[in-house]
Amino acid sequence: MNQPAFSHKTFFGQLKKYYIFYTVGFLAFLFALAIAEQLGMSRKWIGYWFLFATIALYAGIGIMSRTVDAAEYYVAGRRVPAFFNGMATGADWMSAASFIGMAGTLYLSGFDGLAFVMGWTGGYCLVAFLLAPYLRKFGQFTIPDFLGERYGGNIVRSVGIFAAILCSFTYVIAQIYGVGLITSRFTGLEFGIGVFVGLGGILVCSFLGGMRAVTWTQVAQYIILIIAYLTPVVWLSVKHTGNPIPQIAYGQALEKVTAREKVLTNDPKEIEVRNILKARADAANAGLKEPAAAYAKGKADLEQKLANAPADQLAAAEKALSSYPKDEEAAKAQWNKDKGLAARAGPPLPHAAPFPGKDEKAQDIARRNFLGIVFCMMIGTAALPHILMRYYTTPSVRQARQSVFWSLFFIFLLYFTAPALAVLAKYDVYHFLVGSSFASLPAWAANWAQVDPTLLSIIDINGDGIVQLAEIVLGGDIIVLATPEIAGLPYVVSGLVAAGGLAAALSTADGLLLTIANALSHDLYYKMIDPHATTTRRVTVSKVLLVVVALIAAYVTSLKPGNILFLVGAAFSLAASGFFPALVIGVFWKRANKWGAISGMVAGLGVCMYYMYTTYPFFGGVAANQWFSMNPISAGVFGVPAGIITILVVSFLTPEPSKEVQELVEHVRYPNLEGDINTQAT
Amino acid sequence: MELTQKHVDYWNKNLRITGLLLFIWFVVTFVAGWYSRELNSFTILGFPLGFYNAAQGSLIVYVVLIWIYQHYMNKLDIEYGVHEGEDE
Numbered sequence: 001m002n003q004p005a006f007s008h009k010t011f012f013g014q015l016k017k018y019y020i021f022y023t024v025g026f027l028a029f030l031f032a033l034a035i036a037e038q039l040g041m042s043r044k045w046i047g048y049w050f051l052f053a054t055i056a057l058y059a060g061i062g063i064m065s066r067t068v069d070a071a072e073y074y075v076a077g078r079r080v081p082a083f084f085n086g087m088a089t090g091a092d093w094m095s096a097a098s099f100i101g102m103a104g105t106l107y108l109s110g111f112d113g114l115a116f117v118m119g120w121t122g123g124y125c126l127v128a129f130l131l132a133p134y135l136r137k138f139g140q141f142t143i144p145d146f147l148g149e150r151y152g153g154n155i156v157r158s159v160g161i162f163a164a165i166l167c168s169f170t171y172v173i174a175q176i177y178g179v180g181l182i183t184s185r186f187t188g189l190e191f192g193i194g195v196f197v198g199l200g201g202i203l204v205c206s207f208l209g210g211m212r213a214v215t216w217t218q219v220a221q222y223i224i225l226i227i228a229y230l231t232p233v234v235w236l237s238v239k240h241t242g243n244p245i246p247q248i249a250y251g252q253a254l255e256k257v258t259a260r261e262k263v264l265t266n267d268p269k270e271i272e273v274r275n276i277l278k279a280r281a282d283a284a285n286a287g288l289k290e291p292a293a294a295y296a297k298g299k300a301d302l303e304q305k306l307a308n309a310p311a312d313q314l315a316a317a318e319k320a321l322s323s324y325p326k327d328e329e330a331a332k333a334q335w336n337k338d339k340g341l342a343a344r345a346g347p348p349l350p351h352a353a354p355f356p357g358k359d360e361k362a363q364d365i366a367r368r369n370f371l372g373i374v375f376c377m378m379i380g381t382a383a384l385p386h387i388l389m390r391y392y393t394t395p396s397v398r399q400a401r402q403s404v405f406w407s408l409f410f411i412f413l414l415y416f417t418a419p420a421l422a423v424l425a426k427y428d429v430y431h432f433l434v435g436s437s438f439a440s441l442p443a444w445a446a447n448w449a450q451v452d453p454t455l456l457s458i459i460d461i462n463g464d465g466i467v468q469l470a471e472i473v474l475g476g477d478i479i480v481l482a483t484p485e486i487a488g489l490p491y492v493v494s495g496l497v498a499a500g501g502l503a504a505a506l507s508t509a510d511g512l513l514l515t516i517a518n519a520l521s522h523d524l525y526y527k528m529i530d531p532h533a534t535t536t537r538r539v540t541v542s543k544v545l546l547v548v549v550a551l552i553a554a555y556v557t558s559l560k561p562g563n564i565l566f567l568v569g570a571a572f573s574l575a576a577s578g579f580f581p582a583l584v585i586g587v588f589w590k591r592a593n594k595w596g597a598i599s600g601m602v603a604g605l606g607v608c609m610y611y612m613y614t615t616y617p618f619f620g621g622v623a624a625n626q627w628f629s630m631n632p633i634s635a636g637v638f639g640v641p642a643g644i645i646t647i648l649v650v651s652f653l654t655p656e657p658s659k660e661v662q663e664l665v666e667h668v669r670y671p672n673l674e675g676d677i678n679t680q681a682t
Numbered sequence: 683m684e685l686t687q688k689h690v691d692y693w694n695k696n697l698r699i700t701g702l703l704l705f706i707w708f709v710v711t712f713v714a715g716w717y718s719r720e721l722n723s724f725t726i727l728g729f730p731l732g733f734y735n736a737a738q739g740s741l742i743v744y745v746v747l748i749w750i751y752q753h754y755m756n757k758l759d760i761e762y763g764v765h766e767g768e769d770e
């Protein structure tokens with residue numbers, strides 16, 4: 001608008017040309033590697049090629065986009081077209097958990113896993129209707145910026161900084177963990193080295209060019225990740241249903257899976273295996289009750305058996321005795337492990353049935369928790385600063401609105417496909433793996449069981465030489481990782497999938513680290529400590545902080561804290577409780593004031609953290625403390641209403657905000673007002 | 683600055699469309715979600731309906747809702763003269 005020399009239309013045209021060129025180049029790279037594989041390139045080298053070529057590419061974009069200008073560094077110069085901002089948001093949004101974990105979660109938990117699919121897409125409705133256009137009109141650099149201006153004063157800003165760092169840091173640890181996992185799996189590098197190689201890729205990019213570099217890298221990463229996700233699923237769909245559109249085709253696969261579940265539930269061999277598992281779990285529980293006696297008895301039984309064994313069973317009896325735990329402690333450890341077998345002793349979970357449970361009450365709790373997760377994921381989506389920040393980068397309010405549409409569209413392409421992938425993979429496992437003989441397992445299963453027993457282990461429990469469903473233990477991540485092999489595609493596609501997972505993890509980590517560094521450098525340093533700092537100084541401070549934060553995050557990751565899914569869920573609940581009420585009420589209710597916002601954010605975060613602290617085992621909490629049987633991951637169910645009510649009540653009890661603030665609210669509500677104030681930061 | 687009646691009308695229209703779309707969003711997500719088990723007794727394209735809604739249907743609705751919002755609002759801006767300068 002105010003830069004006549006710059007035409008958005010020409011810029012869009014140029015970008016389109018670059019990225020088409022880039023996509024064609026990437027496909028040519030894939031094709032070349034496919035040929036190299038046929039000519040005998042080893043798997044390890046294919047892995048290296050993918051890892052280093054893609055990281056070099058991201059670093060290259062980072063170097064080309066380097067900048068020291070504040071508006072470029074913080075908001076990519078506010079000229080990212082809606083379409084490309086949508087792609088960048090897609091990559092920013094879809095993390096390692098979405099790319100690698102989602103389909104596996106759906107495979108393992110059936111209908112219940114869909115809470116994440118719904119939550120992580122439906123949240124964009126809230127972003128579109130309640131936040132994106134207004135934040136764009138406001139036009140500053142960060143989310144604490146908006147809170148600081150709207151409510152006035154450094155206290156609100158500080159609470160905002162604290163909340164932004166808390167939820168982004170929790171989330172970034174999950175991403176760096178994913179980076180380490182993927183690089184180590186596909187190249188054989190150690191986990192720790194994998195973390196630092198990935199971190200190098202993240203830093204070169206965001207360090208040199210801030211938001212500008214991150215934006216253009218994320219677009220490139222989106223293209224890779226979506227090609228990587230869709231290719232094997234389409235192939236698998238053609239293989240099993242003859243239809244190349246998996247989202248439509250998997251209906252018939254689901255019908256067959258459901259029919260097969262019924263057969264497997266009543267199959268005598270399956271029941272035999274489940275009974276063996278149940279007996280072992282029972283024995284373990286009994287042993288744990290009186291460990292000393294049970295240990296002595298177990299040993300005595302085996303010794304007696306050996307003494308009385310006929311010649312042909314002597315070897316087996318000897319082996320049984322020698323593999324018996326050597327002392328009581330070892331036996332206890334074994335029993336604690338065996339206790340868990342009870343979970344495998346039940347019939348297969350019906351994939352399409354909502355809210356499974358043994359009685360009405362259990363089903364009711366399952367339903368409540370399902371909707372609780374949906375709620376927290378949605379509100380959290382509309383409150384995570386690294387996503388909201390992206391809508392500051394479009395050229396106009398109009399494009400910000402369009403951009404939310406493109407964001408959800410590009411995210412939708414993946415989430416719409418994940419349920420199909422889960423069902424198609426299940427179809428394969430239930431029909432081809434189950435019932436095959438141990439002597440000739442399907443190639444993919446044999447490979448993965450050998451490579452990583454935590455992802456796939458199959459043990460012939462009843463000794464009949466045939467695979468029963470209850471004998472298979474699957475780690476969720478294998479669904480996406482092994483799909484190319486299940487579909488019978490060459491190894492190069494497996495490498496592509498790894499590159500896609502890496503792109504997903506790196507792009508999200510980029511956005512999160514930038515959010516944290518910006519909160520510290522822009523909000524804390526520039527706005528609160530040294531408002532006279534020069535632009536160059538502000539950007540430099542931000543860059544230094546970025547490296548420091550990245551190193552701290554990598555260090556925390558190397559300690560391998562907690563469960564990834566819980567970390568992600570916690571980040572969402574925290575963001576939802578801390579930010580959502582203050583942001584939305586700030587736009588839609590002029591009367592909301594400073595004290596309302598401060599107490600509301602503190603109350604929301606406080607309730608959320610208190611609930612997690614008292615109910616999540618990692619912090620020493622127990623399930624008995626739960627309110628309405630809600631799991632700790634859904635703490636936001638209580639935090640969000642607490643925040644909203646507090647803002648309303650406290651605002652009413654304290655004086656209304658100044659005239660300037662009320663004018664600011666009017667200002668953000670209209671894309672263009674005559675005689676308008678200007679809040680755009682430069 | 684003083685807002686004219688036109689500005690107030692614009693904002694009210696915005697609130698109305700926002701409310702309407704959020705209502706649909708709520709029904710598709712929470713009401714249909716609550717009754718998933720009951721919906722599963724119907725079948726669509728070979729899928730049980732409750733499952734289909736959670737896995738595909740609601741996602742399609744979300745994308746469409748956001749498209750409607752941006753289309754409607756961008757037109758409303760021009761109609762009420764609060765649109766921005768050309769950024770094409």
